Amino acid sequence: MANSCKTRRDHLTSATRQTNRHISGQTGMTLVEISLVVMISLILAAIAIPSAVTAIRMAHLRGAASDYSGLLEQARIYAVRDNKYYATYILAPTGTDLVAQAYVDLTKNGGAGVVAGDPSITIESDVIQQAVGGAPNTADLKSQLLPAITPVTPIDTSVTAPTFGPRGLPCTPLTLSGTTNIICDNSGGATAFWTFLENTKSSSWQAVTITPAGRIQRWFYNGTTWTKL
Numbered sequence: 351m352a353n354s355c356k357t358r359r360d361h362l363t364s365a366t367r368q369t370n371r372h373i374s375g376q377t378g379m380t381l382v383e384i385s386l387v388v389m390i391s392l393i394l395a396a397i398a399i400p401s402a403v404t405a406i407r408m409a410h411l412r413g414a415a416s417d418y419s420g421l422l423e424q425a426r427i428y429a430v431r432d433n434k435y436y437a438t439y440i441l442a443p444t445g446t447d448l449v450a451q452a453y454v455d456l457t458k459n460g461g462a463g464v465v466a467g468d469p470s471i472t473i474e475s476d477v478i479q480q481a482v483g484g485a486p487n488t489a490d491l492k493s494q495l496l497p498a499i500t501p502v503t504p505i506d507t508s509v510t511a512p513t514f515g516p517r518g519l520p521c522t523p524l525t526l527s528g529t530t531n532i533i534c535d536n537s538g539g540a541t542a543f544w545t546f547l548e549n550t551k552s553s554s555w556q557a558v559t560i561t562p563a564g565r566i567q568r569w570f571y572n573g574t575t576w577t578k579l
Contacts, residue, residue, distance in 0.1 A: 437511035
């Protein structure tokens with residue numbers, strides 16, 4: 351029995367020595383290898399970060415256009431439901447606000463600001479509304495939006511807030527003298543609106559249009575022409 355125990359101890363001691371020799375023979379990463387790993391990581395980060403930033407900016411623009419078109423649809427529904435005329439305003443950031451706002455003016459304050467109960471959205475600060483004069487290739491967009499023979503020229507919503515009437519159709523808003531009541535001026539015929547949104551960081555563009563029939567459509571500018579979304 352004693353010999354058996356001694357043999358087992360000798361075997362374990364021998365195995366331990368072999369393991370220690372194996373471990374002591376191993377080496378860690380050299381400084382050159384670590385430098386290569388760090389360099390590769392930095393290269394991958396340099397490639398990935400701009401792509402991620404571009405994707406975020408595009409998401410801001412698409413989200414703003416999508417939310418705004420949905421807000422216009424709400425304005426149309428409220429106008430039909432309440433048998434009234436409702437305008438939708440985009441407000442630039444003020445003071446310490448980091449986001450812009452857009453809202454349906456249910457209280458008829460003429461764009462003074464969002465009031466409790468008004469449907470509203472927020473728009474990221476890198477997305478701003480631009481006037482028609484600063485938007486690219488508006489002729490192409492107009493040719494797709496309206497028939498070639500139409501006398502209708504879309505109204506710039508950076509100047510005049512898009513308004514829907516009780517029939518769910520867009521109209522040119524007029525404020526009755528001495529009141530805050532808005533009516534639709536149909537004497538000039540059909541009305542269309544267009545809104546241009548630009549991401550100022552990426553110079554990407556989207557547009558939201560309203561046809562005389564009340565159809566709301568989003569558009570994306572691909573650098574040459576406008577395409578429907």
